[in-house]
Amino acid sequence: MTQGLFEFLKKQDVEYIRSFNFSKVSSIAIGGTVSLVAIPSDISSFIRTLDYLSKNKIKYKVIGRATNTLMLGDFYDGVIIFTNKLTNYFAAENTIYAECGTSLSKLLREVSALGYGGAEELYGIPGSIGGAVFGNAGAFGKSISDSFVEGRFYSPIDKRTLIITADEMNFSYRHSIMKEREIILLSAKFKFTNKAPDTIKAKMRDIILKRVNSQPYHEKSLGSIFKRCSDIPTSRLIEELGFKGFSVGGASVSMKHAGFIINSGGATSSDVVELVNIIKDKIQTVYHLSVQEEIQYF
The missing domain is CATH 3.90.78.10 (UDP-N-acetylenolpyruvoylglucosamine reductase, C-terminal domain)
Known part of the structure; x- marks a missing residue:
């Protein structure tokens, strides 16, 4: 990694760690040394970091919570961008707007108190919103695509943001347009159904019980x-x-x-x-x- 990259990240107030042991964050506790990880704290610095790396042809990968990602080998000579600080969200009229690093299960748990239901089956999936949309995460007959309305994406190639609606996402079983194009989710809008909070929480407890009883949770x-x-x-x-x-x-x-x-x-x-x-x-x-x-x- 060049000194210019370190200076750029410092200027952008982006936290970074050199020679990072990926096994510390991997859900399977496997991974070697990553040359550098960058952890932007807002969407603007996230985009600027993507632009810098793309412009300077520095290899990188965006990762949410490392819950379904396996690092191959002992060393990754590039930059891992973690989105775990990009967790802002707000709710309005059964709709949630959430940044890409938001924990899916934490979001579902917190908005259940507002009576936002319809996606209880996804509770317990450990990944981020970004990872869930990328792979159209699902469980017990439901998928994230069932609640997805639209996403705000960034294209490092075109250096522009774009809005992609659910109809344009090419959602299918464990698939989305993110696997076809070099675009990165910044935030997403989801629509929920109105239910009694106690009903939602009871269903979520049932879902977790099913997971614990049937999976190596x-x-x-x-x-x-x-x-x-x-x-x-x-x-x-x-x-x-x-x-x-x-x-x-x-x-x-x-x-x-x-x-x-x-x-x-x-x-x-x-x-x-x-x-x-x-x-x-x-x-x-x-x-x-x-x-x-x-x-x-x-």
Whole structure:
């Protein structure tokens, strides 16, 4: 990293950390050293940081809460921009406007007191608004796209902001336009339904109970590893193949839910990748189905 970058970040009052250990923030506790992380505290400095890195051809990646992102290798020679300080939101008439770094579950919990419901099934998803929109996060029959109205995005290539509505987002199962174009979510608008706060909170408690009872909720993991590839959940195929408890190094298929890989102690990214590939190859061989991951790599 150049001295010019450090001076720029200081001038913009953007917090930065050199030689950052990514495993400290990874939900699966895996990761090597990142050359530099930048943590902007407002949208304006976020955009200026994106512009500087793009202009100077410095490799970067934007990450919310590192809950479904696996760092490959021991060193990333670039900049990770964390959005965890971009958490402003406001509510009006069953509508929420939230910045990209806002915790999805925290937002749902806080607005439940206002009687904003309809997305309770998403409660407990650990990621940020940005990550949820990027992958059209979903659970228990609901997706973030069901509540999404529009988003404010930034295009580093064109150096402009743009508004993209739900109809233009190309939402599908675990997919959005963000996987097709180099655009970054700044903030999003969501529409909720009016419900009694107690009713919403009761449903959210039920959802968390389902998660705790059926998933390795308190284990170190990246959440659900694989997308559904047929009418049968991929986790069921993995279980039928006898992979529950199967390990490569410190990475293990959860005994509680076969769709999760956990860090059972000292796991590396190579362990996870090898385990993922073994499972994919076996499903292809036995069921003739091509399975894709829903986690992200860098």
